[in-house]
Amino acid sequence: MDVAVIGGSVAGLQAALTLGRARRQVVVFDDDRARNRAASHVHNFLGAEDLAPGELLAAGRRQAAAYGVEFREVRVEDAVVDDDGLVVGGERVRAVVLATGLWDELPDVPGVADGWGQSVVACPHCHGWEVRDQPLVQLGMRGAPDRSVARALLLSRWSNDVVLCTDGDELTDAQLDRLSVAGVKVRTERVAKVTAPQVTLASGEVLAPGRLFVVVRQHQQSDLAERLGCQVADGAVVADEGGRTTVPGVYAVGTTTAPALLAIGAAGHASTAAVAVHSDLLELDLGGGW
Template sequence: MTGAHKEDTARISYDVIVIGGGAGGLNAALVLARARRTVAVVDAGEPRNAPSAHMHSFLSRDGVSPLTVLETGRAEIARYGAIRIEGRVDQVQPRDEGGYVVLLDGGASLDARHVVLATGLRDDLPEIPGVRAMWGEDVHFCPYCHGYEVRDEKIVVLGVHPASAGQALLLRQWSHDVVYATHDRPLTDEERERMDARGVEVVDGRVSTLLSKDGRLHGVEFVDGRTVACAGVFLFPRMTPNDSAFDGLGCARDEQGWLVTDRAGRTSRPGLWAVGNVVDSRAQAVTAAGMGAAAAFALNHDLVDEEIERDLAAHRAAAGRVSDAGEPVSAV
């Protein structure tokens, strides 16, 4: 279902609404749809890994385009009756009668017994010319995702984050030729000693631009005019979770402001779940998919428990209106 059909979905009630159509959200929807739950996935169609031509470290999908993986997932959930709604969620609100209403940006609203947030995070990149243009191509964050593709080549790590020095030390695993550009994260004496011991070259100074030709990286230029030729640049972006849909619902957050969940993805508020990068910045696509499945298993069990309590109450109420002899009991 596309955004053109948003008005048709107004006030439709689902067992579960999944917000976000990446690996975590789609895998949650797949498991729940196979459990014969009514499921809708609201998807803005802007996955975090869209700039990357290939995804890696995902068993059976290594080297495949991230968009191909998502297209396959969309077809799979549709096969089991889940629907995908193109759009954005403005807010999730509690319903007086239980469950939640999910308000879409186009004005439509959907009712759900439970909601799974799988909206990922934003990579806030440093304002260095060339970084954004080559992000996902020759400029990367995760060594496990893209380190192998620049193995044994010269790699420059930009010092833009408190974790940048550790990133440079880690990348030495993939290449003998790693350069740490201090930029705005100069090293302590202990960190510099670790770089020396690990064989990482340190270049002090701020970076002015990334050099490219025909859209491909070939070097890093510093403000003093020095250049370092390289085949790849890695940096540690500032990450911000896309969790505003749950604002105002009272879900517990940690000291950094990230949503807190249990191992199954439950937030502190019953019926609200969160999986993938929206709660774990380290989660790769394969990890997010696993988190989505784990949440779906637990969520379905919670729904079953709710239904058993409802059915049991109805059964007892019906039994109370009939005498042991099978005659209706008169009201007192």
């Protein structure tokens, strides 16, 4: 086997498709936890606006399989680098593509997780259009007021009725001025609970937005990069434009290395990286090294 791709969401499947079409033997390992799996649609992905995340991935699997890509529906718990290359999921391969993605830590407020992906979302670029001009609430992440303010300012371009709930964080005068210019109203009291998408403040007052936007903290879904010895900085696997990590033969693609990417960006990065994987393997085919 030439390449093991770990993670079969948009980035991993795109890498597999590109490598399969380059006549590389590819196996994709995936345990079905695509980050947007709770959402109804993949928005902002040209040609896929009508598709649910699962439908897009099913089409991707079908298309990659047509070029000989193999699939293993299992979680990879370990991967090993040795003098002869790499062993992943018990299979010896020449290169590994980490497409293991991220998971989202939600604000610590009761009820937030219940509506996640539907009436509770994070990204206005993905889910703002559908609720444009409606009353919207941006729930901040307690202890991260800069990020809460930045997200509320972003959201204000989709509606002129945005309330930022800081959940107990006080804001500076400069922050309040910027929010005021953008027309964002601010509530700094603690949030008692969310009954998605409604927000109940500690006072008992209920805010009823069309959709609740929340600030999230992102974490790697897998520690395989660290186990393989790759450098990880600020929660992202360090890689160059071709996805090359600090360990020869190990590549990182999509949100694994660039957390802010939307789905089509993750796929685009994976395509570029797969071309680099193929070129690097060609050098090995010709007797060169990594």
